[in-house]
Amino acid sequence: MAEDFLDTLEATIRSRRGADPTTSYTAKLFQRGRAKIAQKVGEEAVETVIAAVADDRQEMVSEATDLLFHLMVLLADAGLGLDDIRAEMMRREGVSGIDEKAARTP
Numbered sequence: 460m461a462e463d464f465l466d467t468l469e470a471t472i473r474s475r476r477g478a479d480p481t482t483s484y485t486a487k488l489f490q491r492g493r494a495k496i497a498q499k500v501g502e503e504a505v506e507t508v509i510a511a512v513a514d515d516r517q518e519m520v521s522e523a524t525d526l527l528f529h530l531m532v533l534l535a536d537a538g539l540g541l542d543d544i545r546a547e548m549m550r551r552e553g554v555s556g557i558d559e560k561a562a563r564t565p
């Protein structure tokens with residue numbers, strides 16, 4: 460898988476564990492803990508949805524970026540990362556959501 464900016468960002472996020480929370484927002488999130496990080500993911504998800512319903516494309520990009528950043532921090536806090544998401548996405552490749560749902564719905 461080609462290295463892209465998200466991989467660079469993931470490395471930055473991981474490097475902020477135990478860093479100074481007065482100079483790093485990511486370090487501050489880690490310090491505040493899993494529940495607070497999860498809350499931020501929820502807030503950013505809601506803000507993304509609001510922007511989508513308002514059909515505000517610029518705001519959607521901004522809020523979706525906040526959402527993805529906070530989701531990456533949440534994954535990192537749990538010892539997970541983009542490789543785990545890639546692996547799961549690749550496992551699902553070619554399996555239609557329609558077929559997958561039909562297989563688990565009696």
Ligand SMILES: N=c1c2ncn([C@@H]3O[C@H](COP(=O)(O)OP(=O)(O)OP(=O)(O)O)[C@@H](O)[C@H]3O)c2ncn1[C@@H]1O[C@H](COP(=O)(O)O)[C@@H](O)[C@H]1O
Nearest residue numbers: 468471472475482483484485486487499502524525528529
């Ligand atoms: N991509 C981001 C990024 N996206 C959003 N944010 C921050 O996320 C916060 C979300 O906004 P909010 O208004 O909800 O935050 P808040 O009111 O401060 O939060 P709370 O009071 O609710 O805790 C803002 O402070 C944004 O600056 C980010 N902060 C950092 N990054 C990346 O992470 C890197 C490391 O950042 P530091 O850890 O701060 O050095 C940076 O170089 C960037 O590449």
